[in-house]
Amino acid sequence: MNSREIKMSTQNSIKGERKLKSKKTIWFVVVGLMLSALVAAACGPAALPAVDTGEVEAAREAAANAQATADAAVAALEAAAEGDQEARAELEAQLAEAQAALETAKAEAEAAKAEAEAAMAEAEGMSAAPAEPIDITLWSLATVTEAGPPPDDWVAYDIIRDELGINLKYVIIPPGGDGETKLNASAASNSLPDLFQLVTANRTELRNSLFRFYELGLLAPVDDLMPLMPERVKTHYNDPLLIDLVTFDGHQYGLPEPPAIPKREGLVIRKDWLDKLGLEAPTTLDELFEVAKAFTEQDPDGNGQNDTYGIGAFIEGPGVGRRFNYMFGAYGVPGVWNFNAPENFGLNVRNAQFPEAVAFLKKVVDEKVVDPDWPTLNKDEFRARWKQGRFGIMWEDFAALTNKSNYTPFDENFPEAEWIPLPAPTGPNGDAFYDVYVGTGQIFAMSQRAADEGKGEAIARLLEWMATDGYYLLGFGDEGVNFILTEDGNISVEGLDPAEAYNSPERQPYTQMRNQLIFYNTPAEINARYPTYETINGRTMEPMNFLGFFQEQPWVDGRAVQVIPAPDNAADFDRFYSEGIIQFVLGQKELNDDTWAEYLAGLDSLGAQEYEAAAKQAMEEAGLLK
Amino acid sequence: MQHTKTRDAVTYQILVAAFLFVVLVIIVVPFWRVVVTAFTPLNIYTQQGVPFFLSPFDWTAEAFSQLLSHPLFPKAMLNSLIITIGGTAVSLVLTIPLAYGLSNRTLPGRRLILLFMLFTFLFQTGLVPVYLLVTGLKLTDNFLAIILPPAVSVYNTLVMMSFFEGIPQELKEAARLDGANELKVLLYVILPLSKPIVLTIGLFYAVYFWNEFFTPILYLNDNDLMPLPVLLRNILISASFNEYVEFNAFSSTSIESLKAAGVLLTMLPMLVVYPWIQRYFTKGTLLGGVKE
Numbered sequence: 005m006n007s008r009e010i011k012m013s014t015q016n017s018i019k020g021e022r023k024l025k026s027k028k029t030i031w032f033v034v035v036g037l038m039l040s041a042l043v044a045a046a047c048g049p050a051a052l053p054a055v056d057t058g059e060v061e062a063a064r065e066a067a068a069n070a071q072a073t074a075d076a077a078v079a080a081l082e083a084a085a086e087g088d089q090e091a092r093a094e095l096e097a098q099l100a101e102a103q104a105a106l107e108t109a110k111a112e113a114e115a116a117k118a119e120a121e122a123a124m125a126e127a128e129g130m131s132a133a134p135a136e137p138i139d140i141t142l143w144s145l146a147t148v149t150e151a152g153p154p155p156d157d158w159v160a161y162d163i164i165r166d167e168l169g170i171n172l173k174y175v176i177i178p179p180g181g182d183g184e185t186k187l188n189a190s191a192a193s194n195s196l197p198d199l200f201q202l203v204t205a206n207r208t209e210l211r212n213s214l215f216r217f218y219e220l221g222l223l224a225p226v227d228d229l230m231p232l233m234p235e236r237v238k239t240h241y242n243d244p245l246l247i248d249l250v251t252f253d254g255h256q257y258g259l260p261e262p263p264a265i266p267k268r269e270g271l272v273i274r275k276d277w278l279d280k281l282g283l284e285a286p287t288t289l290d291e292l293f294e295v296a297k298a299f300t301e302q303d304p305d306g307n308g309q310n311d312t313y314g315i316g317a318f319i320e321g322p323g324v325g326r327r328f329n330y331m332f333g334a335y336g337v338p339g340v341w342n343f344n345a346p347e348n349f350g351l352n353v354r355n356a357q358f359p360e361a362v363a364f365l366k367k368v369v370d371e372k373v374v375d376p377d378w379p380t381l382n383k384d385e386f387r388a389r390w391k392q393g394r395f396g397i398m399w400e401d402f403a404a405l406t407n408k409s410n411y412t413p414f415d416e417n418f419p420e421a422e423w424i425p426l427p428a429p430t431g432p433n434g435d436a437f438y439d440v441y442v443g444t445g446q447i448f449a450m451s452q453r454a455a456d457e458g459k460g461e462a463i464a465r466l467l468e469w470m471a472t473d474g475y476y477l478l479g480f481g482d483e484g485v486n487f488i489l490t491e492d493g494n495i496s497v498e499g500l501d502p503a504e505a506y507n508s509p510e511r512q513p514y515t516q517m518r519n520q521l522i523f524y525n526t527p528a529e530i531n532a533r534y535p536t537y538e539t540i541n542g543r544t545m546e547p548m549n550f551l552g553f554f555q556e557q558p559w560v561d562g563r564a565v566q567v568i569p570a571p572d573n574a575a576d577f578d579r580f581y582s583e584g585i586i587q588f589v590l591g592q593k594e595l596n597d598d599t600w601a602e603y604l605a606g607l608d609s610l611g612a613q614e615y616e617a618a619a620k621q622a623m624e625e626a627g628l629l630k
Numbered sequence: 631m632q633h634t635k636t637r638d639a640v641t642y643q644i645l646v647a648a649f650l651f652v653v654l655v656i657i658v659v660p661f662w663r664v665v666v667t668a669f670t671p672l673n674i675y676t677q678q679g680v681p682f683f684l685s686p687f688d689w690t691a692e693a694f695s696q697l698l699s700h701p702l703f704p705k706a707m708l709n710s711l712i713i714t715i716g717g718t719a720v721s722l723v724l725t726i727p728l729a730y731g732l733s734n735r736t737l738p739g740r741r742l743i744l745l746f747m748l749f750t751f752l753f754q755t756g757l758v759p760v761y762l763l764v765t766g767l768k769l770t771d772n773f774l775a776i777i778l779p780p781a782v783s784v785y786n787t788l789v790m791m792s793f794f795e796g797i798p799q800e801l802k803e804a805a806r807l808d809g810a811n812e813l814k815v816l817l818y819v820i821l822p823l824s825k826p827i828v829l830t831i832g833l834f835y836a837v838y839f840w841n842e843f844f845t846p847i848l849y850l851n852d853n854d855l856m857p858l859p860v861l862l863r864n865i866l867i868s869a870s871f872n873e874y875v876e877f878n879a880f881s882s883t884s885i886e887s888l889k890a891a892g893v894l895l896t897m898l899p900m901l902v903v904y905p906w907i908q909r910y911f912t913k914g915t916l917l918g919g920v921k922e
Contacts, residue, residue, distance in 0.1 A: 090871040132824075150868035152702045153853040175851040179867060182847050187758070193765055342753075384885050388679060412670060432638060510701075 076460055128475075135617070137171040138462045141197035144448070145183070146176045151512035159515065160477055167253065170467050176516060178530040181205035191222055198454035199463050201520060202258070202447045210447050211249050211566035214258050217449065218405040224455030225255035232461060233468035239524045240471060248627060249566055250439035251449060259467070262524045263445035267623070270438065270554030271330050272405060276418075277304035289334040289364065289429045292397065296373040299396040315374035316395030318381035322578060323585045327399040328365060329439040333560075334431030335361035338582075339440035341568070341619070344560040347628055348562040350616045353581075355432070359600045365589050379586065397426075402554055406547040408537045419540040425553040440562035446520060470521050479522040479529070480506040481514055487532075495532035507532075568619040578612045631826035668693055668890035675884040692883045693891035697865065705854060706861040709773075710840065713857055713901050717777040717839035719830055721786075725831065729814050733794035738744075751784035757848075764849055768807060775849035776842060786831045787835045793827040837900055861891040 025579055083528040090538040122510050146153075153176050164172045175197070177183045190196050194215075195282070204213045217223050235527030238406055240261060241247065252260030278285060278295070286292040296314025298304070303313055317327040322340050331339045336344070338354040352358055375381075375395050389399060391414040404410050405423060414421070441556075450463055470478055480487040480495060485504040488496045497505040506515060515522075523529045527548075534547035571577055584603045623629040632713065667680045671690040674681065688755055721735060731737060732744065769775035805819045821828065843859040850856060866889055881899075 144863075148868055149864040150700070150702075152864075176853055178847050178864075182844070185844075186848055189757055189761040190765075193764060385679070388675065388884070392678070416673070447681045 009293050025120065080529055092435075100110050105425075113238065121285070130228060133416075137165050137169050137355060139171045139173065140199060140454075140459060140462060140466060141175065142172045143175045143187075143197045143200040143204065144179050144517065144520045145201055145446075147181055147518065148512045149176075151180065151516065153507070154352050154513045154516060159482075160474070160514075163474070163477070164466065164469070167198060168462070168469055170466055173263065175202060175413045177201070181204060187213075194222070194223055194453070196451040196453065198459050199448060199450055199466075202449060207444050208442060210444055210564055211258075211569070212569060214449060215252060215449055217418070218257050222452055223257045224448055224450045224460065225257055225453045226259060226460075227256050229450070229460055229464040230256070232464035233471070236468050236471035245563060245628070246445060249563070251278070255270075257449060259448040261446040261448060261520065263443035264519060265439050265530065265551070266443040267438075267555045267557075267559050268403070268551060269326075269399060269401045270557065271399055271428070272399070272423045273301075273426050274304070275357070275422045275424045277396045280306065285424070285426060286429060287427065289331065289431050292426075292429045293364075293368065293373065296368070297371060297398055301372045305393055305397060311373040312393070313395040314397055315368065316375045316390055316398040318383065318386040319379060319380045319582075319586070320383065322582050324582075326439055330399060330428060330437075331365055331368075332358070332361045333437030333439060333558075334435055334541055335364070335431050336433065336435035336437065337361055337430070338437045338560055339562060341440075341562065343440060343562045343564060343566065344437060347619050347622075349623065349629060351607075352611060353585075353604065357435075359588075359595065360432075362585060362588050362596055366591065366595060369589055370591065379590065390414065391417060393421070402547060402550040403534055406545060407534055407552050408545070409571060409612055411539075411545065415540050420526065422543065425550055428557050436558055438557035438559050440560040440565075442562050442565055445567055448521070467521070470517070471524075479515060479518045480532070481511060486511060486514075494528050506530050515590060564623055564626070567622045567628065569622055571611055571615045571618070573610060577607075577615065580606060615618075632707040633663075633887065648829050663763075664890045664893055667886050670884070670887055672884050672887075675887065680886065688917040693887035694895070695887065696883055697862070697891055697895060700860055700861070700865065702856075706856055706858045709855055710857040710859075713773055713842065713846075714836050716773065717781070717842075718835045721781045721839075722785070723826065724782050725787050725790060725829065725835075726821070728782060729790035730794055730820060732787070733791045742766045747787065748782045761848065769864055771852045771855065772849075772851050773855070775906050776845050777839070779845070780838065783835070786834055790824075790827055790831055793824060797823055829907050833903065836903070839902060841896070859896060862896060866892060903921050 008613075036407065071140075088215055153174065161172060164170050177186055178202070184205055187196070187200065187203055191471070202213050202217075204210050213221070230241065239364050241259065243260070243262070246260035247256060250256055250260050263608060266477045273285060273295070275285075277299055281298050283295055283298060284291075286295045299312055299314040301310075303312065317325075319325040320327055326339070332352070335357040337355050337358045338344070342348070342350060342352050342355065365427075369376075375389065377385075381389070385411075387404065389395065390400070393414075395524060428438040430436045450460065454460065454463065476483060476489070483489055486500070486504055488498060488500065490496050497507060501506055505511065509583045530551065531548060534551070536546045536548070539545050584606065588595045588599075588603075593599055620629065663680065663682075665683070666684050669689040669691065670680050670687055671692065674684070676687060732740060734740075737743075763916060764770070764775050764779060769778070800824075802815050802818055806817045811819065841859060842857070843863070846855070846857050846860050866885070
């Protein structure tokens with residue numbers, strides 16, 4: 005093919021493309037006509053009852069007019085398709101006109117239809133409730149991810165539709181980074197669901213994520229909704245601090261659901277080992293060290309082998325992680341930030357007590373009274389080890405320790421053993437903090453689109469129902485079938501078909517919303533979730549006792565951590581911060597005044613001071629620093 | 631001289647064999663660990679962790695039965711099969727004619743088309759535009775959202791194209807002389823000669839669709855449509871958060887065993903298919919890559 009031919013073929017193809025274009029526009033018109041015909045058809049049945057049908061007629065007429073205009077446009081377009089280039093501009097104008105007319109006609113037809121329907125409803129003496137249920141899309145995490153969603157014929161969907169006038173579309177979204185990406189993608193396309201749960205890879209970023217959506221104008225304020233759900237506000241939205249955290253520029257933009265269960269972790273010790281060695285439960289950090297030393301050296305399990313350690317832990321969180329925070333708490337410096345002494349807000353490492361606490365932990369490591377694999381263990385390995393009887397003192401989640409399914413393997417290995425909770429050990433200066441609780445909870449938000457479509461009031465109706473009439477249905481199921489409400493308000497499954505009981509695997513899809521939107525940590529809920537049972541040799545195990553003990557300890561309120569913005573070099577900063585402390589503890593770097601000052605200088609060179617200033621400012625702006 | 635040469639060759643062979651043996655060990659040991667972990671019973675796991683050698687009497691398939699007896703498993707498996715088979719079919723139907731057309735060097739605008747394709751290969755648009763496109767086409771909650779966007783892989787098309795280019799022109803010309811049109815040439819002359827490349831590329835596509843995890847999460851809101859990788863992940867999340875979930879369904883097996891069993895289960899179908907198709911591999915991709 006020579007260049008001339010190519011040129012010609014290009015020209016041809018351009019012409020062809022033009023033809024194609026006009027053909028495409030014709031299709032537009034045809035589809036538009038079909039739509040208008042559909043609208044007209046939909047109007048037909050609505051107009052049947054003997055109410056004033058004039059409006060509908062008028063709309064039909066308008067539709068007919070529009071059709072005529074469109075027909076003309078089509079004819080003209082066909083002419084254009086045959087090559088008349090000049091008429092093109094005119095045609096396009098006509099087309100636009102036809103389309104506009106169509107739109108108007110459609111809108112009119114719809115309005116007329118709605119009116120006719122209202123009239124019909126009135127004629128039939130129906131209530132004032134909207135005849136058409138409102139569609140509400142809800143995105144939230146699952147309570148039991150593996151269980152799957154409730155089936156389409158779930159009785160709750162029917163009740164929500166019939167009694168609340170809401171068509172609920174409930175979508176379970178994945179946790180962590182995947183859920184965050186899903187939300188972000190739908191935010192980027194301005195198609196956020198009506199009501200949704202914020203999801204982030206890092207749980208303390210929830211509030212910052214809410215703020216980003218707010219800045220993009222994607223969220224609607226919920227101030228007006230709060231008075232519409234008085235009961236829910238009392239039970240779910242009653243924490244002023246959590247409300248503060250979701251309030252921007254004087255308006256509340258998030259619905260802060262209560263944290264799952266706050267302060268749920270604690271310090272525990274093997275009582276059978278204490279008894280065997282004739283020791284008392286430690287109350288100070290020094291006593292704890294001595295007990296740990298005895299556990300390590302004096303064969304507390306009596307198997308004749310030197311195979312036990314005093315303390316068990318692994319790294320979870322920044323620095324050496326929160327499984328050691330009670331040691332830092334004894335020096336008054338638990339966690340990264342000094343929320344316990346906010347008058348001079350900043351990083352705890354600035355406190356002169358911090359290197360002292362590091363030195364104590366170094367002694368624990370040097371004397372080998374802690375399972376030496378702690379820097380490399382992961383959570384599951386750590387949990388396998390206490391079930392193997394490797395150590396006698398640890399920081400653990402109450403349910404991971406005492407919940408029946410978790411405790412049974414340990415119970416089978418050591419039926420005589422018993423863990424008891426320990427209070428916060430006191431340090432050399434009399435300080436005693438258990439840990440910092442973050443309790444970020446969960447945040448739901450309403451999209452601006454939902455507010456624009458007038459769905460706010462329906463969302464409030466739904467949420468209020470979930471906290472009142474729908475509470476038991478969504479939290480446990482049907483009374484008498486899936487659970488029994490005892491006289492003292494507790495939940496029981498006695499005498500029920502085990503497959504129907506609310507805690508059976510088969511029932512999990514029906515209560516997927518419970519930990520996100522329903523529960524607010526009443527004693528009855530926690531009792532139901534973590535029931536009392538008997539161990540193999542007949543001891544009564546009450547998970548609630550452990551939780552209650554842990555919650556009474558002196559915790560530092562660190563919930564404000566949510567407002568602290570992560571620095572741009574967060575990864576570098578965190579790595580330097582954590583590695584430095586771990587190196588001191590493991591003795592890879594000598595710990596003295598000079599090396600500590602060096603470490604602090606290293607943090608400063610990574611912008612520690614700016615980070616602190618930004619954190620302080622964010623805290624002040626949120627009104628959290630008094 | 632010749633003598634030393636052979637000795638050198640022998641040394642070389644031994645070195646190569648030793649090196650390959652080390653590589654083999656590096657591959658096999660972790661795999662063996664995964665297998666043992668999947669079959670370790672809970673009581674052994676809690677007492678001593680995962681042993682390197684597990685007594686043959688202790689092996690238990692409990693983790694597998696936990697996963698396979700999950701009520702959502704059959705549906706997820708079916709979804710995965712639909713996505714894999716449908717996706718591979720669509721991809722091949724689109725890729726083969728495209729590659730064949732482009733393998734014709736006299737095709738007008740060939741360079742331009744190739745440039746466009748390479749451009750998308752080198753510069754990706756990112757997530758949001760694709761998301762907008764897919765939601766704009768109203769493909770959410772539809773398997774087409776998983777299948778269509780990645781249906782044509784530029785890399786696979788180019789590999790296939792260069793394979794087609796290697797087929798002697800004379801064959802096509804002969805077919806055309808006999809009155810065959812281009813479609814017939816493709817169907818009756820080219821494809822029978824291209825089994826290796828079609829199977830190879832088909833396998834690439836199948837592996838991709840079988841493993842696809844992220845786009846289902848993104849585009850499918852209806853949980854009934856979730857494929858196997860998503861279900862397995864949901865199960866594992868539940869298992870590893872079991873301190874928060876009071877009704878632990880997995881009291882008879884350890885989380886590590888579940889994870890390992892999940893890995894083996896998703897790997898299995900591809901592991902079975904590979905040896906059947908592998909003999910075409912060298913012919914397929916290598917021949918396709920070589921140009922005269």
